[in-house]
Amino acid sequence: MIYRRCGKSGILLPAISLGLWHNFGSVDVFDNFIKIAHTAFDNGITHFDLANNYGPVYGSAEENFGQILKKGLGKYRDELIISSKAGYDMWPGPYGNWGSRKYLTASLDQSLKRMSLDYVDIFYSHRPDPKTPIEETMGALADIVRQGKALYVGISNYNDEQAKAAIDILEEHKVHCLIHQPKYSMFERWVEPKLLPLLADEGVGVIAFSPLAQGLLTNKYLNGIPENSRAAKLTGFLQRSQVTEEIIAKVHKLNDLALKRGQTLAEMALAWLLKDDRVTSVLIGASSVEQLLDNLKALNNLQFSDKELSTIEKILH
Numbered sequence: 053m054i055y056r057r058c059g060k061s062g063i064l065l066p067a068i069s070l071g072l073w074h075n076f077g078s079v080d081v082f083d084n085f086i087k088i089a090h091t092a093f094d095n096g097i098t099h100f101d102l103a104n105n106y107g108p109v110y111g112s113a114e115e116n117f118g119q120i121l122k123k124g125l126g127k128y129r130d131e132l133i134i135s136s137k138a139g140y141d142m143w144p145g146p147y148g149n150w151g152s153r154k155y156l157t158a159s160l161d162q163s164l165k166r167m168s169l170d171y172v173d174i175f176y177s178h179r180p181d182p183k184t185p186i187e188e189t190m191g192a193l194a195d196i197v198r199q200g201k202a203l204y205v206g207i208s209n210y211n212d213e214q215a216k217a218a219i220d221i222l223e224e225h226k227v228h229c230l231i232h233q234p235k236y237s238m239f240e241r242w243v244e245p246k247l248l249p250l251l252a253d254e255g256v257g258v259i260a261f262s263p264l265a266q267g268l269l270t271n272k273y274l275n276g277i278p279e280n281s282r283a284a285k286l287t288g289f290l291q292r293s294q295v296t297e298e299i300i301a302k303v304h305k306l307n308d309l310a311l312k313r314g315q316t317l318a319e320m321a322l323a324w325l326l327k328d329d330r331v332t333s334v335l336i337g338a339s340s341v342e343q344l345l346d347n348l349k350a351l352n353n354l355q356f357s358d359k360e361l362s363t364i365e366k367i368l369h
């Protein structure tokens with residue numbers, strides 16, 4: 053594993069981290085996901101990313117991760133960086149969503165219980181809340197650090213202006229924003245013009261979520277939509293309608309280039325993000341040990357020639 057410093061903090065994160073959004077819920081198979089988690093850790097993936105509502109059902113990924121810790125991984129607690137988040141829909145009524153102090157505080161308490169942890173390493177505001185003063189949301193994060201329930205805090209899905217405001221308010225509380233978690237992949241590049249330069253200036257780390265565009269940037273959909281793939285399941289997060297002819301034509305071209313580089317497309321898509329050292333880590337999902345092992349091989353070649361980079365730009369535009 054390669055470890056990269058997270059912004060201007062003392063924390064090193066693995067270049068590849070594992071997310072438990074899908075494949076670790078109550079609808080999934082315990083034997084499969086405990087193997088994925090152990091294989092990840094055995095290969096140096098020290099960072100596991102969760103959120104209150106990962107599942108389905110909501111909360112079940114955290115409960116299952118609690119079981120994984122209990123069955124052995126927890127012996128290595130001091131070798132792990134475990135994150136959770138609150139910001140999206142979690143429980144009924146007005147206090148189970150968005151960015152109030154009430155929601156963030158109660159949600160983290162619930163997450164700690166589900167995972168049987170005393171603290172998480174990173175706690176995130178999962179998305180900006182246009183209606184709650186940002187001072188309230190960041191004040192809650194700062195207090196959570198003071199209470200020892202999270203060692204560090206981060207933000208996710210904040211644009212550059214929202215991120216700048218959040219970072220500054222946390223600094224007023226003498227808490228450094230450790231990390232930003234935006235969606236970033238070859239197919240999703242909104243972070244490039246403003247957010248990445250801002251975070252580099254502010255010394256905030258970056259962990260890119262859905263770096264494989266939920267599986268589109270792999271060889272999975274080259275010949276249609278396989279059964280059991282995310283697009284075939286009815287979760288609604290990757291819909292069949294998103295697997296368009298236009299996208300798959302690009303995926304074919306990217307796949308050809310990856311093969312020329314001696315990589316799978318998944319490996320190349322991750323390497324393409326990691327070529328930028330402002331990206332601390334790529335946050336992958338995996339539904340099998342094989343996928344995870346494939347993705348880890350991305351680290352064998354993070355170099356791109358100028359010609360390869362311009363070919364990629366041509367394919368993507």
Ligand SMILES: NC(=O)c1ccc[n+]([C@@H]2O[C@H](COP(=O)([O-])OP(=O)(O)OC[C@H]3O[C@@H](n4cnc5c(N)ncnc54)[C@H](OP(=O)(O)O)[C@@H]3O)[C@@H](O)[C@H]2O)c1
Pocket residue numbers: 070071072073074075101102178208209233260261262263264265266267268270271272280281282283318335336337338339342343344346347
């Ligand atoms: N902060 C946020 O708002 C937010 C939002 C979304 C995600 N996240 C975080 O980011 C993590 C990753 O998100 P993601 O699951 O969308 O990431 P992703 O890595 O883009 O997609 C993962 C999916 O791609 C497929 N896949 C992975 N490796 C493959 C390989 N080598 N070959 C073929 N297919 C492969 C699998 O799909 P199949 O299941 O079809 O096999 C896998 O479930 C989440 O778990 C979560 O921690 C955060």
